Amino acid sequence: MNKFRILSLLCIFLGFNSCVEQIEFELEKTERERLIVSGTLTNLNEPQVVFLSETTSQARKPLLSDEENGYFTLDDKPRPVRGARVTLEYEGIANPGKEFRETKPGRYELLENSVFGVGSAVGYFLQIQVGDRIYRSEVQTFPQAIGSDELSFSFERTRLGDNPDAAQVVIQSEVTLPEQVGDYYLRWTVDEAYFWDLTFFPNSFNRPPPDCIVFGFPDPERITLINGDLLNRPGGKSTQIVAKRLVDQSFLSRHFFNVRQLSISKDAYDYWRRVRELVNNTGSVFDSPPAPIRGNLYNVNDPDEVVLGYFEVATAKVSRIYTTFGDVPFFLEKSCEYVPGRRRDQYDPRCLSCNVFPDSQGFYPEWWFDE
Template sequence: MRSSTLQALLGCLLSLLPLACVDPEDLVLRGTVDIIVVDGTVTNLAEPQVILLNYSRADRLTGRFGTLPITKARVEVVMDSLVVTPAHETTDGRYQLPADFKGQIGHAYQLRLTLSDGTHYESTQQVMPPAARIEKIHAQFSLKSLSPPVLGYYTSGHDVFIELQDPADQRNYYRWDWVDYEPQYWCRTCHQGFYSIFNPIEVSSDRYISGPEMYEECYFPTNIDPGARVYGVTWDYVCRTQCWEMLHSYSVALFDDQYTNGGLIPNFKVAAIPFYQHGPCLASVRQSSLTPDAYRYFKLFADQTQNTGGLADTPPTAPVGNVHNVANPKEVVVGYFTASGVFSKPIYIDRKDYQGVPLGYDPINGYPQGQGSELFYALNRRDPHPEPSPDPNPPPNSPLVVNFFIDNTPRPPTALCAPLDQRTPFKPEGWPN
């Protein structure tokens, strides 16, 4: 499963590498970084099994940090040194194993990848440990839930606690992450463009008809003059079906059972879900069993990304992972490939115990108006701006809105619940009927 947490934190960590001394007025990176970043975990669940490949790179002209997806690589996962399963590239830098692939407890997995220039990389073997069960789970609202604060000031949310019976017959290493499912009403935003279900065909300036092919995307006219309908505007489109926004954890929670081996681990905090909106949400908590080497890597990684000082401090070094260049072992490769037994448990949070205001509250203008506007404001820091509906007979002092599709294609359309790595039209497990 894609690890948005690791990708986001790796980006933050790598962006610090060239910053030994920082002018607080100029946070432009003073060097170039060109490092391969690998992020992949094979699990025992029936879920998308994804390996992410990127270059960590600073622009050679401006020095500003960014990432560049690694495309056209050959990516394989090898089980027990015998069974080879290829992954296919679904989007730039994202390689997914076949839909029916599922890891098996006790088996060894290795990542092998070859770049388009022929450079070959391999990971160490990772034996998938068994997954322990989450016995109980509950959530509690707190005005001081989020640390560090969201947007630098907001701290309200629900703390999620679990109870775990630690297996006594082995040393166990745990990692927790989560996905927050928030009901989403707005599914697409188009800046200087418009959403279209069928392929738009421009027949004259700012006039269109719908073509025969499915499009389901924002269409951006190639030549936009100041008089064009979409010039300088952003339009938002409502979801066609039920939809949930998938918001991933942004920190790393780890635990070593060295001092509690075989005991009950009660009331252990594993998640902090921001108070985005008054409506309910569902948090799917994932408990992963790590190999000892993977735990040490993630612990070092967490210490360096979560326990460092300000930007003016000497930055940490990026921890080198378990993937290496076969021909050049001295090449630095960041990130980790591992195999984890995973146990997932959902918790529905009705948010009826809230205090104060949600993140979707505008401190200047108050609560945004309209369905789904609180979550939209929380994520975008502005109110939604829907495409105006055509109205040939507007009320007095209201502008005339003419359908710019001359074949009378209904406007505005609704949008698909997509992209599927950020939203889902399928009701998450544990959501009440």
């Protein structure tokens, strides 16, 4: 059976900059491309973003990768869907919905950055037009029950491959559960932001290098879930590990972990539970074979078409915790320190420019000094 590696785009929306978390697993290469939709509508005052891409297929056209020399190549990675029309629609309201604009290839951001109310009976669904195809998500409302997080971190040694003494940090939450019995479903997402020290080269003005804030995901394949129907502890406590991260030079300065607790629907919980089972598939003979996981989106005119990904409506709370160099109990080499006599081209490129990082910026997020 012809297989390929697909990056299922599981989206997390960040207050400072929206990115895509990537979870990797195998799927069968089909005769036609499949649409991947990834998005979460929350009540937070931050960008609401949807990512669109398409899987590979047996009939996939080559990609022009070197325009100057006319060089074409084939690859199995999902490609962004450009030029789609994406709108957020309200159930039972015929007026045109709120439009998303394409800010980067395959990245669509809601034009009106509204804070959506929680507790109302308003139903929302996503509509996507790609060429002559129209897709919609199932109607959802904002869940009301949500808990709270009290975060902590610890540094420890762990085995990683052939290294029995790798250093890592563990981010943990003592969760206060919602004040009700059952009928709630929780999911956690974690992103990181840290200050990166660029090399300070001596200059006549004694001008330091620009600020560099780098963003990422510390543990993208960890899916932390709670099913309230399995608990009978209204307002009780539950301890959850929400992320683990290897310690490197990013811990030489302030390193934030931003933890979002999402209150989601039962259907969304079931979807993420199936994704977690697939990601954690051990490959034993008793495991089910890799297969596409249907989300909550469908082709209006072709309901048999398989659409990958999920668009969820979630009530959210954000908690943050950060470490500093003084918290790290391990030796960390300062790899970007200036060394007299060393040429610039002998430095790691990450020491010279913040642009080397895939997702970075030269200014602090607005919440950076609030913690």
